[in-house]
Amino acid sequence: xxxxxxxxxxxxxxxxxxxxxxxxxxxxxxxxxxxxxxxxxxxxxxxxxxxxxxxxxxxxxxxxxxxxxxxxxxxxxxxxxxxxxxxxxxxxxxxxxxxxxxxxxxxxxxxxxxxxxxxxxxxxxxxxxxxxxxxxxxxxxxxxxxxxxxxxxxxxxxxxxxxxxxxxxxxxxxxxxxxxxx
Numbered sequence: 644x645x646x647x648x649x650x651x652x653x654x655x656x657x658x659x660x661x662x663x664x665x666x667x668x669x670x671x672x673x674x675x676x677x678x679x680x681x682x683x684x685x686x687x688x689x690x691x692x693x694x695x696x697x698x699x700x701x702x703x704x705x706x707x708x709x710x711x712x713x714x715x716x717x718x719x720x721x722x723x724x725x726x727x728x729x730x731x732x733x734x735x736x737x738x739x740x741x742x743x744x745x746x747x748x749x750x751x752x753x754x755x756x757x758x759x760x761x762x763x764x765x766x767x768x769x770x771x772x773x774x775x776x777x778x779x780x781x782x783x784x785x786x787x788x789x790x791x792x793x794x795x796x797x798x799x800x801x802x803x804x805x806x807x808x809x810x811x812x813x814x815x816x817x818x819x820x821x822x823x824x825x
Contacts, residue, residue, distance in 0.1 A: 662766050664749040665794035669733045669801050670724040675704040678723050678730075680758045682706075685821035688761065696762070696821055708734055723755070726802055729809065730755040732764060749793075752805070754815055765818040767805070772814070 687694040694712040701707045701720060708721040718737040723730060733752045757763040773792045776785050783804045784796035794801065808814035 662751045663769055663772055663792055663794060664751055665796075665801060666749060667794075667796065667798050667801060668722075668735070668750045669726075669731055669752040669798065669805065670722055671798060674724045674726060674802075676723050676725045676730075677704045678758060681723065681762065684824035685762050686824045688820045688822050695824065707737065724752070727806055729806070730758070731805070752801075754805070754809065754818075756818055761823075762821040763818040764821075765815045767808075768813055768816045775814075 681698045682700060683698060685696045685698070687696075692712065694710065697709040697711070698721065699707045704722060706721040706723075708719040710717045710719070718740040719734040720737050721732055721734045724733055725731075731752050732755050733750050735748060735750045738748075751766065753764040753766050755762070755764050769792065773787075776783060776792070783794065783800060786793045786795055796804070
């Protein structure tokens with residue numbers, strides 16, 4: 644466990660603000676789906692941001708995902724996951740893209756509430772999840788590394804947790820809405 648904590652500490656600078664990293668994916672191979680509707684460029688509909696998400700087809704049921712904004716670009720490998728009829732996006736850093744600092748492998752996942760005509764995605768709410776796990780530490784395997792929350796639970800436990808709390812008030816952040824750029 645000390646090794647995991649040491650490795651994770653180096654990668655904290657890469658975590659997207661408000662997203663919770665997980666050591667394990669949200670999917671098994673049987674949960675993966677391919678939805679061509681997500682392909683293309685999507686711009687955040689909030690007029691104050693210039694964030695763009697670009698999805699291109701990767702190998703098998705994978706997507707290459709590039710997140711770009713004023714501060715730069717981040718490259719990910721994404722997978723769409725269908726659990727009990729609900730759609731999620733699991734992303735991990737694209738290891739084929741050169742990273743200037745140590746990048747431990749990690750996953751982040753988002754609930755996809757809508758694919759068309761706009762893309763609506765939301766992450767587990769960081770504050771809600773941290774507070775919930777502090778009060779209910781056995782609800783899901785996790786670690787706090789310098790106050791940063793990392794999920795360490797295996798895939799099936801992650802799936803059960805997100806499905807159980809999908810409709811829990813405050814468990815998921817308000818969705819970001821993206822409109823198709825082209």
